[in-house]
Amino acid sequence: MSAAPPSPAPRAAVDGETSRRRGLGWLLLVPGMLWLAVFFLFPTIQLFFTSLYDPSGSYEQGYTMTWHVMNYVDAVTDTWNLFVRSFAYAGIATVVCLALSYPLAYAIAFKAGRWKNFLLVLVIAPFFTSFLLRTLAWRTILSDQGPVTSFLQTIAVLPDDGRLLATPVAVIAGLVYNFMPFMTLPLYASLDKVDHRLIEAAGDLYSSPIAGFRRVTFPLSLPGVVSGTLLTFIPACGDYINAELLGTPKQYMVGNRIQSAFLTEHNYPLAASLSLILMAVVVVMVVLYIRRAGTEDLV
Incomplete structure (x- = not known):
């Protein structure tokens, strides 16, 4: 004799509970969405309208909305070299950070033992000091009479009149230091x-530790690589403090031009145009990078 079909009442109760949980989930998103709307969406919209102001206006007389789309063309034409320099510096700094941080993170995760928490505190210890003060300290470290320059001159890596400060090396070094924890x-x-049993299995299956690392450990750490490179590259592209304090106008990045246009020249249409162009280019690069890395779930 066949069993009776299940009563619809329990199914309705389950569906109702699922609906309530989904509603609660959406409700939990409200504070974050409001925060993004107030502090990101609305300012971005205002920035967009500012970028279309008449460029012939002034801070004293005000600006008129003329939907001047050519502001974007003028911004790219006048500052394309700053964009190239910004992406080059940020890209080099990101690669150097990855090369330095991966062995450090690997050692903390697998070799530190009971010292793990202490080493993590050392990694984030620079955040206890102002970003500006840390960069100013690098001016002393890389100065012409500083220990690094003197040592490199002693071992003949730099000539006697060579210098590190006010060069691209100094700017990139500052970027690496300030964004390495990210x-x-x-x-x-x-x-x-990463499950340690997988690493042990890799040692049994492959002929060398390098092959096991390449086939098991590194692929499993790829989400961290992608996240770390994004958290380093994105703020480095818009940074202007390191170029301002460790470089010269020859090393200025697009962030320096935006800062000058906003706060010194009060050329708001130019500053807004540059900001939106930088934002758009970075977003496109990030999306392409994530999809190329095969981690679309991070989008």
Whole structure:
């Protein structure tokens, strides 16, 4: 004798509970969405309208909305070299951060033992000091009479009249130092989740530790690599403090031009145009990078 079909009442109760949970989930999103709307969406919309003001206006007399789309063309034409320099500096700094941070994160995750928490505190310790003060400290470290320059001159890496400060090397070094924790922490979080049994199995299956790392450990840490490179590259593109304090106008990045246009020249249409162009280019690069890395779930 066949069993009776299930009563529809329990199914309705389950569906109702599921609906309530979904409604609660959407409700939890409200504070974050409001925050993004107030502090990101509305300012971005205002920035867009500002970028279309009549460029012949002034800070004293005000600007008129003329939907002047050519502001974007003029911004790119006049500052394309700053965009190239910004992306080059940020890209080099990101690669250097990855090369330095991966072994550090690997050692903390797999070799530190009871010193793990202490080493993590050392990684984030620079955040206890102002970003500006840390960069000013690098001016002393890389100065012409500083220890680094003197040592490199002693071992003949630099000539006697050579220098590091006010060069691209100084700007990139500042970027690497200031943004290295943004690379290290995501890498550590990703490596710390790797199952040690998989690494042991890789040692049994492959002929060398390098092959096991290449086939098992590194692919499993790829989300941390992608997250770390994004968290490093994106703010480095718009940074202007390092170029301002460690470089000269020859090393200025697009962030320096935006800062000058906003606060010194009060050329708001130019500053807004440059800001939106930088934002759009970075978003396109990030999306292409994520899809190329095969981690679309991070979008």
